Amino acid sequence: KNEVEQSPQNLTAQEGEFITINCSYSVGISALHWLQQHPGGGIVSLFMLSSGKKKHGRLIATINIQEKHSSLHITASHPRDSAVYICAVTGNQFYFGTGTSLTVIP
Amino acid sequence: EAGVAQSPRYKIIEKRQSVAFWCNPISGHATLYWYQQILGQGPKLLIQFQNNGVVDDSQLPKDRFSAERLKGVDSTLKIQPAKLEDSAVYLCASSLQGEKLFFGSGTQLSVL
Numbered sequence: 403k404n405e406v407e408q409s410p411q412n413l414t415a416q417e418g419e420f421i422t423i424n425c426s427y428s429v430g431i432s433a434l435h436w437l438q439q440h441p442g443g444g445i446v447s448l449f450m451l452s453s454g455k456k457k458h459g460r461l462i463a464t465i466n467i468q469e470k471h472s473s474l475h476i477t478a479s480h481p482r483d484s485a486v487y488i489c490a491v492t493g494n495q496f497y498f499g500t501g502t503s504l505t506v507i508p
Numbered sequence: 509e510a511g512v513a514q515s516p517r518y519k520i521i522e523k524r525q526s527v528a529f530w531c532n533p534i535s536g537h538a539t540l541y542w543y544q545q546i547l548g549q550g551p552k553l554l555i556q557f558q559n560n561g562v563v564d565d566s567q568l569p570k571d572r573f574s575a576e577r578l579k580g581v582d583s584t585l586k587i588q589p590a591k592l593e594d595s596a597v598y599l600c601a602s603s604l605q606g607e608k609l610f611f612g613s614g615t616q617l618s619v620l
Contacts, residue, residue: 406550435609444613445551445599488550495564496541498550 405429408489408499415506421476423502425489428470436463436474437488439501445488448474479506510534514600514612522620526588529615533582533602537610539563542575542585543599545614551599557583558605587617595619 406427415421425434436448449456449463451472456463460479465472476483484506489499513532521527533540538559543551554573556563559580568575572591577583587594600612 437609437611445601445611447609447611450608490550495566496553496556498552500548500550 404499405497406489406491406499408487408502410502411500412503413505415479415504417480417506417508419479419506421479421483421504421506423474423487423489423504425472425474425499426470427472427489427491427497429491429493429497431491431493433492434465434472435490435492436472437490439486439488441485448487476504481506481508512600512602512610512612514598514615516615517613518616518618520618520620521590523592524589526586527590527617528584528586529598529600529617531583531585531600531612533600534610537602537604538580539603539605540577540583541601541603541609542583543601545597545599547596554585554598590617590619592619 409424433450433452435450437445438448439445451463451465460477462475486501486503488501491497515530540557542554544554545551554568555565555575557577560577573587575585595618597614597616599614601609603609
């Protein structure tokens with residue numbers, strides 16, 4: 403069993419739709435990261451959370467420490483949001499989810 | 509602000525050959541990470557440095573992989589000898605301690 407589980411694995415949306423990607427983890431953590439990886443590109447860190455909620459532009463990340471769950475929301479999605487979104491947690495070690503592949507269709 | 513620099517961008521070698529990757533983190537970032545990302549999987553941490561000391565190398569295959577960060581700045585990751593299953597993207601990241609990660613563009617390794 404993976405320490406970090408993401409859902410869905412794949413997601414296709416129409417431009418403008420509201421998107422939610424979920425992350426659940428089973429270990430004690432000090433922080434949770436949401437990362438974005440474009441095809442053939444490097445990885446960009448979107449958020450680092452230890453509690454509550456953070457917002458950056460059209461992206462919102464929330465975390466519930468008690469439930470060991472985090473969500474990444476994208477409002478008014480756009481084709482340039484198409485990428486793999488990876489959840490990672492840091493505690494005693496780094497654990498990564500396998501990613502959610504998002505495709506936004508114009 | 510300059511990002512995390514990695515080289516080479518691509519490398520193709522035959523099995524049993526040796527290969528080395530280089531990473532220059534963001535200036536001032538004490539923490540440096542090397543990750544291996546196999547196609548279709550999430551990144552796997554290979555080694556974490558704090559300045560020039562190793563914090564975590566529990567998932568580093570030490571029989572063939574080695575890494576160093578001698579002066580606490582740039583770092584090299586070496587594979588000797590390479591196996592087919594080492595084909596992956598090798599990512600370097602850095603951070604101020606406990607802060608947001610910054611990733612390099614990675615080195616894509618193909619072992620034939």
